[in-house]
Amino acid sequence: MERELKYIDIVEQPISMHPKKFALWLFMVTVVMLFAAWTSAYIVRQAEGNWLEYDLPEIFWFTSGVVVLSSAFLQWAYYSAKKDNMTNVRIGMVITVILGAVFLVGQWYSWVALVDREVFFVGNPAGSFLYVITGMHALHLISGLIFLIIVLISSFRLKVHSQSMNTMEMATTYWHFLGGLWLYLFMFLLLNH
Amino acid sequence: MATATVAHHEAASHDHHDHEHHDNFITKYIFTQDHKMIGKQFLVTGIFWAIIGGFLSILFRLQLGFPDMNLEFLRPLLGGWIDESGKLDPTFYLALVTMHGTIMVFFVLTAGLSGTFSNFLIPLQIGARDMASGFMNMLSYWFFFLSSVIMFISLFIKTGPAGGGWVVYPPLSALEQAIPGSGLGMTLWLVAMTFFIASSLLGGINYITTVINLRTKGMSFSRLPLTIWAFFLTAVIGLLSFPVLFAAALLLVFDRSFGTSFYLSDIYVAGEALPNTGGSAVLYQHLFWFLGHPEVYIVLLPALGITSEVIATNSRKPIFGYKAMIISMLGITILSFIVWAHHMFVSGMNPFLGSIFMFLTLIIAVPSAVKVFNYLTTLWRGNLVFTPGMLFSIGLVSFFISGGLTGIFLGNSAIDIQLHDTYFVVAHFHLVMGSASFFGLMAGVYHWFPKMFGRMMDARLGYVHFWLTFTGVYLVFFPMHYIGIAGFPRRYYSWTNFEFSNMYTDLNMFVSVAAIITFAAQFIFLFNFFYSMYRGRKATLNPWRSNTLEWTTPLHPGHGNWPGEIPTVYRWPYDYSKPGAAEDFIPQTVPLSQTPESNLPHEQELVKMELEIMKDEEQVLVANESKH
Numbered sequence A: 001m002e003r004e005l006k007y008i009d010i011v012e013q014p015i016s017m018h019p020k021k022f023a024l025w026l027f028m029v030t031v032v033m034l035f036a037a038w039t040s041a042y043i044v045r046q047a048e049g050n051w052l053e054y055d056l057p058e059i060f061w062f063t064s065g066v067v068v069l070s071s072a073f074l075q076w077a078y079y080s081a082k083k084d085n086m087t088n089v090r091i092g093m094v095i096t097v098i099l100g101a102v103f104l105v106g107q108w109y110s111w112v113a114l115v116d117r118e119v120f121f122v123g124n125p126a127g128s129f130l131y132v133i134t135g136m137h138a139l140h141l142i143s144g145l146i147f148l149i150i151v152l153i154s155s156f157r158l159k160v161h162s163q164s165m166n167t168m169e170m171a172t173t174y175w176h177f178l179g180g181l182w183l184y185l186f187m188f189l190l191l192n193h
Numbered sequence B: 001m002a003t004a005t006v007a008h009h010e011a012a013s014h015d016h017h018d019h020e021h022h023d024n025f026i027t028k029y030i031f032t033q034d035h036k037m038i039g040k041q042f043l044v045t046g047i048f049w050a051i052i053g054g055f056l057s058i059l060f061r062l063q064l065g066f067p068d069m070n071l072e073f074l075r076p077l078l079g080g081w082i083d084e085s086g087k088l089d090p091t092f093y094l095a096l097v098t099m100h101g102t103i104m105v106f107f108v109l110t111a112g113l114s115g116t117f118s119n120f121l122i123p124l125q126i127g128a129r130d131m132a133s134g135f136m137n138m139l140s141y142w143f144f145f146l147s148s149v150i151m152f153i154s155l156f157i158k159t160g161p162a163g164g165g166w167v168v169y170p171p172l173s174a175l176e177q178a179i180p181g182s183g184l185g186m187t188l189w190l191v192a193m194t195f196f197i198a199s200s201l202l203g204g205i206n207y208i209t210t211v212i213n214l215r216t217k218g219m220s221f222s223r224l225p226l227t228i229w230a231f232f233l234t235a236v237i238g239l240l241s242f243p244v245l246f247a248a249a250l251l252l253v254f255d256r257s258f259g260t261s262f263y264l265s266d267i268y269v270a271g272e273a274l275p276n277t278g279g280s281a282v283l284y285q286h287l288f289w290f291l292g293h294p295e296v297y298i299v300l301l302p303a304l305g306i307t308s309e310v311i312a313t314n315s316r317k318p319i320f321g322y323k324a325m326i327i328s329m330l331g332i333t334i335l336s337f338i339v340w341a342h343h344m345f346v347s348g349m350n351p352f353l354g355s356i357f358m359f360l361t362l363i364i365a366v367p368s369a370v371k372v373f374n375y376l377t378t379l380w381r382g383n384l385v386f387t388p389g390m391l392f393s394i395g396l397v398s399f400f401i402s403g404g405l406t407g408i409f410l411g412n413s414a415i416d417i418q419l420h421d422t423y424f425v426v427a428h429f430h431l432v433m434g435s436a437s438f439f440g441l442m443a444g445v446y447h448w449f450p451k452m453f454g455r456m457m458d459a460r461l462g463y464v465h466f467w468l469t470f471t472g473v474y475l476v477f478f479p480m481h482y483i484g485i486a487g488f489p490r491r492y493y494s495w496t497n498f499e500f501s502n503m504y505t506d507l508n509m510f511v512s513v514a515a516i517i518t519f520a521a522q523f524i525f526l527f528n529f530f531y532s533m534y535r536g537r538k539a540t541l542n543p544w545r546s547n548t549l550e551w552t553t554p555l556h557p558g559h560g561n562w563p564g565e566i567p568t569v570y571r572w573p574y575d576y577s578k579p580g581a582a583e584d585f586i587p588q589t590v591p592l593s594q595t596p597e598s599n600l601p602h603e604q605e606l607v608k609m610e611l612e613i614m615k616d617e618e619q620v621l622v623a624n625e626s627k628h
Helices: A002-008 A019-047 A059-082 A086-116 A125-156 A166-192 B002-014 B025-030 B035-065 B072-081 B090-126 B134-154 B184-213 B226-257 B281-315 B322-335 B351-363 B365-379 B388-410 B413-419 B423-453 B459-485 B502-535 B601-627
Strands: none
Touching: A019 A125, A019 A166, A019 B184, A019 B226, A019 B281, A059 A086, A059 A166, A086 A125, A125 A166, A125 B226, B035 B090, B035 B134, B035 B423, B035 B502, B090 B134, B090 B184, B090 B226, B090 B281, B090 B423, B134 B184, B184 B226, B226 B281, B226 B322, B281 B322, B281 B365, B281 B388, B281 B423, B322 B365, B351 B365, B351 B413, B365 B388, B388 B413, B388 B423, B388 B459, B413 B459, B423 B459, B423 B502, B459 B502
16 A cells, blocks of 8 residues: 555656646636627727727826836746745845836826826726726736735745746746736727727 | 645645545535535535526416416415415516526536536546645635525515526616616626636636646546546636626626616616616627527536446447547537527627528537437447436437427527527527436436445436436427417516417416426435435445446545555546457456457557556656655
8 A cells, every 4th residue: 555655646747737837827718718808898899889089098108118027027036036046036026016016006097097088987888998907907917916925925935946936937927927918908909999 | 724724635645545534524524625525515506506496497387387376375485476466476577587597507507517527527537636726626616605695695685586587688687777686686696696607717727727637647638538528628618708707797797886888878767868878788798698608518518428428338339439529529619609699690780790600500510410420329239228327318319409400490590580589499498408408417416326425326216207307308398399489488477468379378387287297306306316325225336337437446435536546547438348358348447458359459559558658667666665
């Protein structure tokens, strides 16, 4: 019995990806479907006419830059973790978290700008859609931020290093995904507003 | 609690053979992370909902079959929903059909079917200790439980449960002043469905991850039992379509509670114009049916998978066209996403778009027909063993044919103008989706009961249950085709006032009586199920002489499924009645090198490779031994 039990531990995984990482990818698929639904609903509704025309808040350019920058810092932290350079990991991640928070504040100001233009959540769906899309993206970004903070804390407990990259890799993937998702949404809005 | 479970789990992974002694009642039966127990939790909750959903249908069948009946005797149960003259309240009738649909589609045939058998069978049939994440799996059940509690509470509130039909089309569902069922009941419906979607997604992510990552040695995709293929594809469909329902529901929530106008435009209530402008009700229908149509296959595919397994085992023949079965399931999966607008032929959609969707819809007939053909050819000249599970599987094939044929009529946009939203549609989907999936569920319960509880269900009661249900289903739904062709619309409280439909009084009465008998027959199953759980005949390890891995576990498998190592798989799961073999089945765990008398020429080639792999493994084993 004992001998057989030891054997279990060396059974190979049929594919090399860690199951949790794989599950994260599947989760990202569901998020893609969520936003695919809203953006396609946006197009379908827009095609029916009676659509309020307005300019997008300029601050979106700024927040898009911030989100790209945050991804770059996180990638740097990720490489540092691979080389066991723990100081750089923490610096990189702290900057990423701060930039993430800046992004969220920027998104809040985009709503302020919309209200200034008299585009409200309640009213023509053209405006409502913008609030829903940015708001739901911000919610997902908050989940990514929480994930990053958890990894940051575990890096202070020395649980993130070149031999233990799993959570770090997952957090990095998810953050890049959220940034990419925002860039897609921004492009979409630029092309279709 | 959480930390305790985690610690426990870690201990378990070091010590697989005797850890179940550490389980207390709560970790074993309530907050369990064992996929087998979670499967049983889904099953019991699903059965609970099936009784309620069935009972609701009996209530509205009483109204339809016996419109003049005095329902005073239901007052103790329904209270104010029975008015002074002893009649069912019309708005409550709407709530009844809405809740019947919601409960049956989501709570019974999605959670009760997929939740039960995906959880129970995936790790057992692919050779895994448990799901990829036991915690997520537990969460999936408890989200479902929470959703169930909320939906159940909504049945008892003063304004009644949601009443806008299970599709909850706005504006009816979006305006509280429209009907009582669009008030608090609708809010609870939306909250419950949100938790339900979260539960389905957590479950689905787990099923896919487990099937892809945790298969045992030798279990390639071409050796997976068709059950697993079906559960896998079901999970993929759910993963892609449930988020869209969530997106649609969220916009509906904003319309209902925050005053936005996604779906609302130019509406007058009691002569007063509402402020909402610019919304589109058809938009909701598009979003809803993008989930709604794949949902049909979420319900049906697991039942088809179970049927493949049960029919092959009990015909003592390999499944006919294993690859064709997989390809047709893949075809159904893909097609299910591009046919949604056939539910909307009369919604004012562009007719040209309608003909495209008609064309795509009719293509689904091809993979469906392939599956039916394969079931029939598997049965053809097999050594049939008529277990209750087998009978229910054959029943499924029957419903799949008779209900599928009417789908060809309904898929035609021109004919659909006459038949849309009539009882013809009701008859169609109750046969092909409702009854077929229900029979798949029953086949699964009868077939895997020995593995779930270590005891056999009583076969004689099973036969009685089957024949009553099978004839009952046809007696209920076949006449509905005629009522539908005559043009009688669904969801109508009363039909006796119309000249064209009051001639169907007798037929409706007949349907209602048949429905009551069919419902009553389910109590035979309930008795059998719970009685056999404690008093049934003790099962043998492999009662159906089946090939798949779950029958190699002990009678009562612990958490981890196999004491000692997980068996390796050497062949596909359908080696029944192989020419030359001593027995009429060869389990997947028997190496090809042990069965030279029955190997086919190309398998003889594989023997050499197999022996080499086994030698390598032996070395690893020895090396590992010396390390410890």
